[in-house]
Amino acid sequence: MxxxxxxxxxxxxxxxxxxxxxxxxxxxxxxxxxxxxxxxxxxxxxxxxxxxxxxxxxxxxxxxxxxxxxxxxxxxxxxxxxxxQPYSSNFGINVKSWVNRNQTWLLLLGLLFVCFLIAMSLS
Structure with a gap:
């Protein structure tokens, strides 16, 4: 004890x-x-x-x-x-971490890009 x-x-x-x-x-x-x-x-x-x-x-x-x-x-x-804590100098890990933190904005940006392409193809 x-x-x-x-x-x-x-x-x-x-x-x-x-x-x-x-x-x-x-x-x-x-x-x-x-x-x-x-x-x-x-x-x-x-x-x-x-x-x-x-x-x-x-x-x-x-x-x-x-x-x-x-x-x-x-x-x-x-x-x-x-x-x-050691600073991570691995570029791939930093990018992956940034993408994980900003998934919503990346999805929204991708959706806007697709809408832009559709609008350009219709005109």
Missing amino acids: ATTSCPRCQQPVDSQAISCPFCRTTLKAYGHPGIPLHRAKGKEYLCDSCTYHADNSCNFPQRPYAKDCTLYENLEQSKLEREK
């Missing part, structure tokens, strides 16, 4: 425990012991350094004053991870 310490009372607690058996502090997401519950330290709010708050994709009800959250992703850490 892996153990960790409670952030409030510092007692040893099972790493899969949802709450501390000593002080009842919530440690994990309710019913999901595999999902960590991130906690703000001091008077700071988690939203101040969260990726989801920065890109405005967060729908957490306590936003922007969340002190604990299961979806928290550190903004600085995610920036560092993106910088570490």
Whole structure:
């Protein structure tokens, strides 16, 4: 059994425990012991350094004053991870990725081109 310490009372607690058996502090997401519950330290709010708050994709009800959250992703850490990812220099992969992202526009452009060809052949 892996153990960790409670952030409030510092007692040893099972790493899969949802709450501390000593002080009842919530440690994990309710019913999901595999999902960590991130906690703000001091008077700071988690939203101040969260990726989801920065890109405005967060729908957490306590936003922007969340002190604990299961979806928290550190903004600085995610920036560092993106910088570490190697840039793909393979032209084929980049083109394929661009086509996948813009399928709708390519389909619309193709349809307009076919309409243009039909109109040119009728005149």
